[in-house]
Amino acid sequence: MKDAGRQRRFPTGDLARVAVFAALIAVLGLPGSLNVFGNVVPITLQTLGVMLAGAILGTWRAALAVTVLLVLVAAGLPLLSGGRGGLGVFAGPSAGFLIGWIPGAAVTGWLVERAGRNPGIVSLVVACLVGGVGVIYLIGIPVQAAITGAALWPTLLASAQFLPLDLVKAVVASGVARGTQRAYPDAVPAVHRERLRTGGGR
Numbered sequence: 001m002k003d004a005g006r007q008r009r010f011p012t013g014d015l016a017r018v019a020v021f022a023a024l025i026a027v028l029g030l031p032g033s034l035n036v037f038g039n040v041v042p043i044t045l046q047t048l049g050v051m052l053a054g055a056i057l058g059t060w061r062a063a064l065a066v067t068v069l070l071v072l073v074a075a076g077l078p079l080l081s082g083g084r085g086g087l088g089v090f091a092g093p094s095a096g097f098l099i100g101w102i103p104g105a106a107v108t109g110w111l112v113e114r115a116g117r118n119p120g121i122v123s124l125v126v127a128c129l130v131g132g133v134g135v136i137y138l139i140g141i142p143v144q145a146a147i148t149g150a151a152l153w154p155t156l157l158a159s160a161q162f163l164p165l166d167l168v169k170a171v172v173a174s175g176v177a178r179g180t181q182r183a184y185p186d187a188v189p190a191v192h193r194e195r196l197r198t199g200g201g202r
């Protein structure tokens with residue numbers, strides 16, 4: 001009973017959830033992507049998965065789920081919308097957006113954790129918008145401008161096309177997260193965090 005009383009830092013159940021959300025983000029790439037008005041960065045449903053990971057898993061597990069997905073993509077698995085993968089995508093115009101998914105999911109999760117044991121729909125939407133839109137654009141747009149050689153302002157204006165659908169995704173992700181958290185109060189990030197701290201993690 002050497003391990004009795006000692007808690008794992010990353011319980012098995014958490015690893016399973018991380019894997020499920022990495023898979024969910026990959027599955028959301030299956031419908032494909034849309035390039036509008038000649039923008040080389042596509043509109044994709046995968047950002048919905050990034051927001052969902054943040055809102056449901058909380059900071060670290062969400063960041064890990066997105067990281068797992070991106071590592072698999074870098075290893076060549078075709079898990080991005082349109083069946084893309086490989087190291088090349090991290091040198092392409094959407095590289096900054098992809099890397100931004102990690103802090104985007106983490107910030108979403110962090111804000112949801114701060115919203116307490118019963119986060120309301122408004123807190124969830126705000127968290128998804130700040131992390132899943134603000135943080136991702138903040139990294140993605142300047143990197144896109146740098147890689148394509150375009151000026152920042154036109155790149156920013158071109159990215160405005162993402163906003164309407166990203167707003168819808170934030171609302172959908174928040175609704176799903178709220179429903180999940182009502183059905184499984186233990187799954188609320190703040191509750192889970194508290195449980196881990198007090199040694200009740202699984």
Ligand SMILES: O=C(O)CCCC[C@@H]1SC[C@@H]2NC(=O)N[C@@H]21
Nearest residue numbers: 042043044047080081094097162
């Ligand atoms: O598949 C890729 O190459 C990366 C796509 C990054 C898409 C960005 S993320 C934020 C914004 N919302 C979208 O739907 N598309 C862009």
